[in-house]
Amino acid sequence: MSRTKKFLALAATGIFALSLASCATGGESTDGGGGDAGATATECNVGISMPTRSLERWINDGEQLKSLLEEADCTVDLQYADNKTDQQISQIQNQVAGGSKILVVAAIDGQVLAPVLAEAKAQDATVIAYDRLINGTEDVDYYATFDNYKVGQLQGEFLETELDLANATGPISLEPFAGSPDDNNAKFFFSGAWDVLLPYVESGVLVVPSGQSPASNDDWASIGIQGWASDKAQSEMDNRLSSFYTGSDTVDVVLSPNDSLAIGIIASLKSAGYTPGADYPLITGQDADKANVQAILAGEQAMTVWKDTRTLGEQVFTMIQEIVAGDEVTVNDTETYDNGEKVVPSYLLDPEVVVEADVQTKLIDSGFIQASDVGL
Ligand code: BGC
Numbered sequence: 001m002s003r004t005k006k007f008l009a010l011a012a013t014g015i016f017a018l019s020l021a022s023c024a025t026g027g028e029s030t031d032g033g034g035g036d037a038g039a040t041a042t043e044c045n046v047g048i049s050m051p052t053r054s055l056e057r058w059i060n061d062g063e064q065l066k067s068l069l070e071e072a073d074c075t076v077d078l079q080y081a082d083n084k085t086d087q088q089i090s091q092i093q094n095q096v097a098g099g100s101k102i103l104v105v106a107a108i109d110g111q112v113l114a115p116v117l118a119e120a121k122a123q124d125a126t127v128i129a130y131d132r133l134i135n136g137t138e139d140v141d142y143y144a145t146f147d148n149y150k151v152g153q154l155q156g157e158f159l160e161t162e163l164d165l166a167n168a169t170g171p172i173s174l175e176p177f178a179g180s181p182d183d184n185n186a187k188f189f190f191s192g193a194w195d196v197l198l199p200y201v202e203s204g205v206l207v208v209p210s211g212q213s214p215a216s217n218d219d220w221a222s223i224g225i226q227g228w229a230s231d232k233a234q235s236e237m238d239n240r241l242s243s244f245y246t247g248s249d250t251v252d253v254v255l256s257p258n259d260s261l262a263i264g265i266i267a268s269l270k271s272a273g274y275t276p277g278a279d280y281p282l283i284t285g286q287d288a289d290k291a292n293v294q295a296i297l298a299g300e301q302a303m304t305v306w307k308d309t310r311t312l313g314e315q316v317f318t319m320i321q322e323i324v325a326g327d328e329v330t331v332n333d334t335e336t337y338d339n340g341e342k343v344v345p346s347y348l349l350d351p352e353v354v355v356e357a358d359v360q361t362k363l364i365d366s367g368f369i370q371a372s373d374v375g376l
Contacts, residue, residue, distance in 0.1 A: 041326045042102065042126060044074035047095030049105045050130075052083040055228070055260055056289045057309055058106065061131070064313040065104065069320065075099075083227055085109045089116045096120045102320055106130040110184040113137065126323050128316060133184040135339040142329055143337050143346040144316045146307040148185045151351045152192025152257065154305050155284040158353055159253055160196055162282055162302065170205035175240055176212065176255040177233060177265070181224040184339075189257045189286070190220035197255065209249065210240040225261055233264030241272045250274075251281050259285040259292040259304055266300050276300055288354055288363055293374045296356050306354040308368060315347050 046069055050062045058080070066078045077095050081088035085108050092103060093116055103125050107113055114137035117127055121139045129143040159165070163172055174197070179186030194217050200206040201213055212223045225232045233256070245251060251269075256262040262285040274280055276299030285292050285304040295301040322329045331345040338344075354362055363369050364376070 042324050043099075044069070044072070044102070044320065044324045045099050046074055046076050046102045046104060046320060047092065047098075047100030047125075048076065048078045048130075049088055049092050049095070049103065050078070050080050051088070051106050051108045053080045054083065055287075057287050057307075061106070061309050061313060064310055065316055068313060068317040072317075072321075074320075081108060083108055085112055089113065092116045093119065096123050096125055101125055102323055103127045104130045104316060104320075105134065107132045107134050107184075109182040110135045111182065114139070128319055129344065130316060131185070131312065133337050133339055133344060135184060136341060137339065138341045140339065140342075140344055142319055142331065143344040144312060144319060145185070145346065145348060146312065146351045147348040148188035149192040149336075151286055151305045151307070152189040152194070153196060154192075154351060154353050155189075155255060155257070155286070155303075156193035156196025158284060158303050159193075159255065159282060160200075163253065165200045165205055168205050170200075171207040172205060172252045173245075173250070174201070174206045174208050174213075174253045174255065175210060175237070175251055176208065176214070176223060177236070177257060177261050178214075178220045178224045179257045179261070180226055180228045181221040182226075183228070186224060186257065187217070187220050190214075191217040193255055193257070193284075194220070206253070209244040209251075211244075212240065228258060228260050230260050230264035230267075233261040234268045235264075237265045237268035238271070241268060245272075250279060254281050254283045256284050257286060259287040259289040259301075261285075262292055262295070262301050262304075263289075266295055270300075286351075288368065290369055290373045293354075293359055293363060293369060296354070297359060297374060297376075299356075303353055303355045305351045306362060306368075307349070307351045308366070310368070311349055315349060319347070 048062055048065055050058045053059055062078050066076050069076045079091040081091055088108050103120055110132055113134050117137050117139035127140045129140050131145050133143055134140045178190045214220055214222060254265050256265055262283050282302040285301055288304045288306040292301055292304050319329050331347050333346040333348045337346050364371050
């Protein structure tokens, strides 16, 4: 953390401690002037519901937010749901029954949480959708995430630049993948990338030999990989390679929306005999997971979109402080994330591209990963 950030975090914690003290002594709500009319101070009892421990990023997300909150003397219940929707629902029910007044939920399936959130609302809980939007309910108060459309746009623009698509004649063979159909983020990732790439598919500069080429952004789920599973991405890539790349045909580019899919795609390419070098395809990713950073260093993956999840944790911590104090919650987007029932006030953070040359300067120097984690 930079010195300024550390100072801000500590200063914020101080303010927070004061507002907590006022709660404990039955003090009035600390509406700092700009607050929502009628907002009252809330007990800092937080239930955090994360989708799975199987992906590095969610472990980091959960642990970091938990420790920020515990340093500020909040009560925290952190649960992981093994990517199982029913488990996530019953964990949230238990958190509400156990007294959580603020819920931070990274939904496994963004479509099915309305009933459990209605139960939470009946107990006056405030709900923050974390990273992934929750759809079809009035009962989600805020959303904090990275700019999901921009994640895809960065992937698309990276490929456009690397392949000089604006001047290329092609045909360059592309295999596109999309994320889990139940994750609201996946359509934003795909739309961001496809808005850049589809014109080149339409003009024939890019060709998709497998035919897995959505005609519009709305068809993205047809190439979605359920649960963001590496093994499912691997078998899908195996099928495409064995059915559509025969003889001397090779794939030049794979649009992978995130790192867990990229891992499966890389494994598939390896078993089909592809080795890093001039003829190896460009593969995109997202998250800067350690295994993928190693793949970038080994020339097996071209880039990842890095979302510094520490900043997301800090932003959600800030939101929680504001809720606890009864202050107005800071958001920077009130237009993009319509969940079907309301436009959820959101705070969007900026993702950024990481290629091999950035591993040291962006990921290691900032402390996001250690050099030893990636064999440096
Ligand atoms: C997150 C990505 C992650 C994916 C799989 C998405 O909702 O935004 O960072 O790679 O889920 O867990």
